[in-house]
Amino acid sequence: MNTSEHPKPKKCIFCGSVIDTELGIGRRDECPTCGKDLHSCLQCIFYDEAYANSCREPQAEPVYEKDRSNFCDYFKFGRDEAEAEELKFRQKAQLEALFKKVGPKT
Numbered sequence: 001m002n003t004s005e006h007p008k009p010k011k012c013i014f015c016g017s018v019i020d021t022e023l024g025i026g027r028r029d030e031c032p033t034c035g036k037d038l039h040s041c042l043q044c045i046f047y048d049e050a051y052a053n054s055c056r057e058p059q060a061e062p063v064y065e066k067d068r069s070n071f072c073d074y075f076k077f078g079r080d081e082a083e084a085e086e087l088k089f090r091q092k093a094q095l096e097a098l099f100k101k102v103g104p105k106t
Contacts, residue, residue, distance in 0.1 A: 010078050012036065013043050025077040027069050038077060041066035045078045049091055 009018045017033035019025075029038045041047045046057045053062045057074040 012038070013079050019077070021077055025075070027071060037067065037069040039069050039072075039075055041070065041072070043077055043079055044072070044074075045076045046074060047079060050094065 010021050011018055012031040012034060014036045015031060015034040017031055019031065019038060025038045025043075027039045030036060031038055037043075041054060041063050044055075046055050046060070047066070048054060048056050052058075053060065054066060055063075055074075060072055060074045063070045063072060
């Protein structure tokens with residue numbers, strides 16, 4: 001099965017509802033199920049807290065309310081739950097490595 005013929009459905013990161021993206025996502029669009037903004041950092045494929053301004057797009061302007069609609073020109077809808085969970089796991093591992101306890105010196 002060719003995945004380009006059947007792309008993975010895009011879902012709202014907040015409630016998991018499948019979102020029809022065929023006509024694109026506008027700045028004022030909301031999830032029809034939970035009412036959360038769709039054109040927000042938390043819903044964007046570039047969102048990553050490990051990067052400056054939590055964005056992998058280096059030219060994007062800083063956005064301070066990551067869960068609210070914004071005017072970012074680089075926005076691409078499509079983060080999914082699996083990616084969000086993987087990001088949390090990776091960030092937790094980075095924090096644990098940063099604050100790893102060192103044994104007593106002998």
